[in-house]
Amino acid sequence: KAGVTQTPRYLIKTRGQQVTLSCSPISGHRSVSWYQQTPGQGLQFLFEYFSETQRNKGNFPGRFSGRQFSNSRSEMNVSTLELGDSALYLCASSWDRNYGYTFGSGTRLTVV
Amino acid sequence: SQQGEEDPQALSIQEGENATMNCSYKTSINNLQWYRQNSGRGLVHLILIRSNEREKHSGRLRVTLDTSKKSSSLLITASRAADTASYFCATDAVHGGSQGNLIFGKGTKLSVKP
Numbered sequence: 622k623a624g625v626t627q628t629p630r631y632l633i634k635t636r637g638q639q640v641t642l643s644c645s646p647i648s649g650h651r652s653v654s655w656y657q658q659t660p661g662q663g664l665q666f667l668f669e670y671f672s673e674t675q676r677n678k679g680n681f682p683g684r685f686s687g688r689q690f691s692n693s694r695s696e697m698n699v700s701t702l703e704l705g706d707s708a709l710y711l712c713a714s715s716w717d718r719n720y721g722y723t724f725g726s727g728t729r730l731t732v733v
Numbered sequence: 734s735q736q737g738e739e740d741p742q743a744l745s746i747q748e749g750e751n752a753t754m755n756c757s758y759k760t761s762i763n764n765l766q767w768y769r770q771n772s773g774r775g776l777v778h779l780i781l782i783r784s785n786e787r788e789k790h791s792g793r794l795r796v797t798l799d800t801s802k803k804s805s806s807l808l809i810t811a812s813r814a815a816d817t818a819s820y821f822c823a824t825d826a827v828h829g830g831s832q833g834n835l836i837f838g839k840g841t842k843l844s845v846k847p
């Protein structure tokens with residue numbers, strides 16, 4: 622079966638711009654989580670969606686937002702980009718939290 | 734904040750040797766998971782151990798969990814050059830209905846030399 626698909630793979634944006642990242646989960650997985658990975662802070666949880674509802678949110682500013690569609694596909698949006706937003710953004714989907722998560726290959730965002 | 738802390742931060746071994754990585758965490762957990770990441774790519778789920786389990790095997794992997802010490806270990810036996818990667822433990826914590834929030838450690842960078 623197809624894995625978790627994230628698009629685009631790479632992105633370069635300018636400070637102040639906004640960006641939208643996309644994630645298509647494994648078919649049948651209704652939970653989608655987003656993580657930010659940086660060399661300094663490591664892997665940090667952004668938010669989690671289940672059946673189009675945000676169930677949990679990490680400690681990130683309001684510039685980071687997301688949504689989930691009825692087909693479980695998810696998008697995350699970062700507005701007013703800052704240099705510190707440069708990171709690998711990972712999406713993960715799950716059928717049930719007790720069975721682990723499948724991660725996508727990530728979107729590498731560079732803010733210049 | 735990081736809950737899991739892996740030890741060592743880096744490990745270099747020869748092919749065929751065993752590699753052991755340790756993870757400590759702070760709060761009560763539903764389960765603990767180990768993931769592998771190759772050079773800045775996506776994470777690959779290796780194994781999940783529930784809070785009521787003490788040991789689990791999957792192929793060349795063996796994971797132990799000691800909830801009294803809030804620690805886990807990952808053993809990779811007969812390592813191969815292809816095992817070269819970063820390994821992360823992640824805890825699915827028990828706190829107030831919070832879900833989908835894995836807390837990762839900073840990882841152990843394993844290098845297996847042919």
